[in-house]
Amino acid sequence: MIEVPGVFNLPAAEAKKKLEQAGFKVKVAKRYFGQTAWSTEPGAGQLAPKGSTIILNLV
Incomplete structure (x- = not known):
């Protein structure tokens, strides 16, 4: 498990x-203009398996 x-x-x-450098795949979800990172799912500091997909929410 790797910390997000x-x-x-x-x-x-x-x-x-x-x-990606931490070992995750990334799926981008844009809201509004979608130029700046707002959050991730799972959230920062949580543990997730290496190679799993992290949702990157942009605003």
Whole structure:
């Protein structure tokens, strides 16, 4: 299990890269203009299996 890194307020591309470098697949969910990271599912600090899909919510 790997801890999901915090990406709040990072630019979308940087947040996606940070999650991928931690060993996760990333599915992007855009709200409004979708340029800035708002949250992840599961949330930052939670544990998830390596290679699992993290939902990156952008606003």
